[in-house]
Amino acid sequence: MxxxxxxxxxxxxxxxxxxxxxxxxxxxxxxxxxxxxALLGPNGAGKTTTVECxxxxxxxxxxxxxxxxxxxxxxxRRLRPRVGLMLQEGxxxxxxxxxxxxxxxxxxxxxxxxxxxxxxxxxxxxxxxxRFRDLSGGQKQRLSLALALVGRPEVVFLDEPTxxxxxxxxxxxxxxxxxxxxxxxxxxxxxxxxxxxxxxxDRVAIMDRGQLVALGTPDELTHGxxxxxxxxxxxxxxxxxxxxxxxxxxxxxxxGRYVVHAANDPQLVARLTAWLATHDIALGExxxxxxxxxxxxxxxxxEEDRA
Amino acid sequence: xxxxxxxxxQAVLAQAGMELRLLVRSGESLLVTxxxxxxxxxxxxxxxxxxTGERRAxxxxxxxxxxxxxxxxxxxxxxxxxxxxxxxxxxKRLGGTPLPRAGxxxxxxxxxxAVLAVQVAxxxxxxxxxxxxxxxxxxxxxxxxxxxGTLATTALGLLMAGTLRAEATLAASNAAFLVLLVISGVxxxxxxxxxxxxxxxxxxxxxxxxxxxRVAFDGGGFARGAFVALVVWSAVAVVAAARTFRWEP
Numbered sequence: 001m002x003x004x005x006x007x008x009x010x011x012x013x014x015x016x017x018x019x020x021x022x023x024x025x026x027x028x029x030x031x032x033x034x035x036x037x038a039l040l041g042p043n044g045a046g047k048t049t050t051v052e053c054x055x056x057x058x059x060x061x062x063x064x065x066x067x068x069x070x071x072x073x074x075x076x077r078r079l080r081p082r083v084g085l086m087l088q089e090g091x092x093x094x095x096x097x098x099x100x101x102x103x104x105x106x107x108x109x110x111x112x113x114x115x116x117x118x119x120x121x122x123x124x125x126x127x128x129x130x131r132f133r134d135l136s137g138g139q140k141q142r143l144s145l146a147l148a149l150v151g152r153p154e155v156v157f158l159d160e161p162t163x164x165x166x167x168x169x170x171x172x173x174x175x176x177x178x179x180x181x182x183x184x185x186x187x188x189x190x191x192x193x194x195x196x197x198x199x200x201x202d203r204v205a206i207m208d209r210g211q212l213v214a215l216g217t218p219d220e221l222t223h224g225x226x227x228x229x230x231x232x233x234x235x236x237x238x239x240x241x242x243x244x245x246x247x248x249x250x251x252x253x254x255x256g257r258y259v260v261h262a263a264n265d266p267q268l269v270a271r272l273t274a275w276l277a278t279h280d281i282a283l284g285e286x287x288x289x290x291x292x293x294x295x296x297x298x299x300x301x302x303e304e305d306r307a
Numbered sequence: 308x309x310x311x312x313x314x315x316x317q318a319v320l321a322q323a324g325m326e327l328r329l330l331v332r333s334g335e336s337l338l339v340t341x342x343x344x345x346x347x348x349x350x351x352x353x354x355x356x357x358x359t360g361e362r363r364a365x366x367x368x369x370x371x372x373x374x375x376x377x378x379x380x381x382x383x384x385x386x387x388x389x390x391x392x393x394x395x396x397x398x399k400r401l402g403g404t405p406l407p408r409a410g411x412x413x414x415x416x417x418x419x420x421a422v423l424a425v426q427v428a429x430x431x432x433x434x435x436x437x438x439x440x441x442x443x444x445x446x447x448x449x450x451x452x453x454x455x456g457t458l459a460t461t462a463l464g465l466l467m468a469g470t471l472r473a474e475a476t477l478a479a480s481n482a483a484f485l486v487l488l489v490i491s492g493v494x495x496x497x498x499x500x501x502x503x504x505x506x507x508x509x510x511x512x513x514x515x516x517x518x519x520x521r522v523a524f525d526g527g528g529f530a531r532g533a534f535v536a537l538v539v540w541s542a543v544a545v546v547a548a549a550r551t552f553r554w555e556p
Contacts, residue, residue: 055403057555080405081311089556091400093392095332096325107321108404110311151405 006069008033008155008186009054013063016049016210023049025210026063033154036177036187038201040194042301046210047190048088051157054188055085067155081109084153086144088160094133098124098143101132102150109151122146122176138169145176156180158189162196174199194297206300213300221296229260229268232284233276245275256284313405322406322414327421329388336384339484340422341429344376347494348430352438365438369430370520371493374513376426377456378487380419382512383480386464389415390476393468398554408554419461427453445523448530452523455537456516462544463512469552487513509533512540 009031016024024046031037039047052058053065056072056079065072070079092101099119106112119125122142127135135143141161148156161177162170177200180187191197197204198218206214206221214221235255243250248262262268269288276283330336352365392398401411434440463483467476488494490504491514498505508514515536522530 057399057402077313077405077407080403081313083403085403087396087400087403089396091396093325093329093397094395095329100325100328104321104325105404108313108318108406110314147400 006033007031008035008068009037009188010066011050011054011063012065014050014053014060014065015062016046016053016058017061022210024053024060027207027210027212029205029212029215031186031188033186034181034184035202036181036189036200038197038204039188039190039207040192040197040204040297041190041207042192044209045207047207048159049210050207051159051188051190055083055157056080081151082154083157084148084151084155085157086148086159086161088163090132090140090144092132092140092143092147095131097129097131098135098139098146099128101143102146105147106150111152112150113152115150118146118150123172137164138166141165141169141173142176145173149176149180153185155186156188158187160190160192162191162193170196206297208301214296229262229272229286229288230258231260231272231286232257233281237279237281242272242275246271315410318406319410319414319417322401322411323417323421326388326415326418330384330418330422333384333388336388339383339481340376340379340426344372344379344426345429345433347375348372348433349437351494352434365434365440366524367496367521368494369434369440369442370524371491371517372430373427373453373520374456374491374517375488375493376430377423377453377516378460378484378513380422380426381457381460381462382464382487383484384422385415385419385461386468386480387473387477389465389468390471390473393554394473394556396556399556402554416461419457423453423457442524443526444528445520445526448523448528449520452516452519452534452537455534455541456512456519459512459537459540459544462541462548465552466544466548469548469554487511490514491517493517510536512537515540 007030009029011027011029014024014027014029015022027046027050029037029050039050041047049058053060054067054072056076059073067079068082072079096104099115102115102119106115116125119128122145124139124142124146127139130139132140132143141164145158145161148158158177162173165173174196177187177189181200181202187200189196189200201218203215203217204221205212233256235252237252237258239250239252239258242258246260246262246268248260248268251259251261253259260268260272269286273283330340348365348368352368389398398411402408406414431440464480467479471479487508490500490508491511492500492505492508493513500508509518509532515533519530519533519537522528522533
């Protein structure tokens with residue numbers, strides 16, 4: 001039994017080594033019940049190892065992991081009926097058909113979803129007679145997702161749920177994950193796609209080389225920086241004249257890229273575009289206020305490179 | 308959370324059904340499990356080209372063909388199927404479901420038992436109806452020998468599937484099957500082989516199972532040496548497989 005206030009997932013000092021390589025290094029993480037957390041990071045950051053420690057596939061070298069208050073290995077028998085998961089590699093019999101596999105998995109749970117309904121929901125009704133090996137990448141991923149959901153899990157681990165999907169298929173998967181969140185299911189997903197993390201997650205944990213380098217809501221991660229406005233245009237504009245016109249310091253960190261150091265308000269944007277219009281200068285990109293998650297991500301993971 | 312407990316019997320039966328369907332769905336596997344043993348029985352019973360000693364060909368062939376059927380299922384079909392399940396991450400994925408490993412193994416055992424029942428019935432019916440086979444005994448010793456032989460060959464198959472690459476398992480299990488077919492006195496009297504080879508063949512699982520069945524059907528009860536060999540093979544293979552089996556790709 002878990003207390004309402006107890007986190008659905010608790011990771012304390014998690015360390016996992018593979019020979020000389022430390023895949024996860026003293027990770028601290030909590031996921032609240034009903035929360036969607038994205039583990040974001042480059043390849044080899046330790047995302048999959050972290051998730052697999054939570055799923056009970058890996059034994060931590062140090063630290064503790066609790067899912068719904070239970071130890072993923074010691075309490076596996078009690079935990080597995082309450083957890084759904086999606087591995088990076090499909091893990092489905094190549095010669096089996098989608099409805100067959102889904103019915104099989106449904107038989108493992110006391111109160112499963114209806115296999116046929118679920119198949120329809122993930123859009124695989126037309127392929128119920130197709131062998132798994134003959135499904136497209138997107139169809140395979142959607143079947144894997146359905147297999148994760150069929151037992152009505154309270155916690156779901158999704159390891160790169162949209163890897164290899166085209167944009168339309170990715171959006172559909174996002175919708176399914178959004179439905180889980182709406183249904184109060186705790187979701188942990190790994191991704192190296194920034195927009196995916198930003199779209200889906202209540203909080204984003206950025207990992208690099210086995211360590212947590214940032215944790216917060218997408219807004220928190222991208223805010224809290226000095227207010228500024230950046231834009232691109234042809235190189236070597238008259239910075240002094242522009243600064244006078246907009247009433248703020250303007251820098252050109254790289255040729256053709258400009259940063260206006262001032263609070264982002266509509267008047268500032270109006271003054272900038274007016275100055276550009278007067279001088280007949282075409283605007284490239286304009287970015288106001290917060291930095292993108294991509295900038296945060298690149299800065300955090302690049303700092304590690306220098307260290 | 309009792310209401311979420313896994314319905315274990317239902318889970319194991321569903322898994323066994325899946326295993327069985329997949330075994331039957333694989334054409335290559337059917338050829339080895341049914342085609343080769345039955346083919347050998349019918350062909351060599353009708354065409355007496357093999358040195359089968361003093362006896363009628365069918366009396367000599369039935370025990371050997373049953374032993375071969377057991378090896379075809381346990382050593383070849385199950386080994387290859389399981390090896391590829393490991394390669395494709397199926398075993399890993401199943402490990403993430405509420406189906407425990409013991410349940411998974413029970414399901415595999417049920418599927419093997421079902422295939423084996425059909426094999427034995429097919430061989431027996433063919434031998435009695437078509438080839439006038441008349442066993443003199445074996446009501447107790449034969450089923451026990453088949454059970455032990457199945458345990459030994461299936462454990463050997465899983466030993467390969469759990470340690471070797473899938474492609475290596477495919478090659479090794481087929482090679483082992485061929486070697487056993489030749490040196491175990493299945494299709495012809497092992498006395499025609501060089502002495503050393505015949506002795507080796509007799510203590511290997513297929514040879515021992517064939518010998519145990521031959522003695523049983525002749526009304527000789529339990530062939531002690533053959534049963535000892537089967538028990539030793541079973542014990543060693545089960546322990547080795549359990550110790551070394553890797554569930555992940």
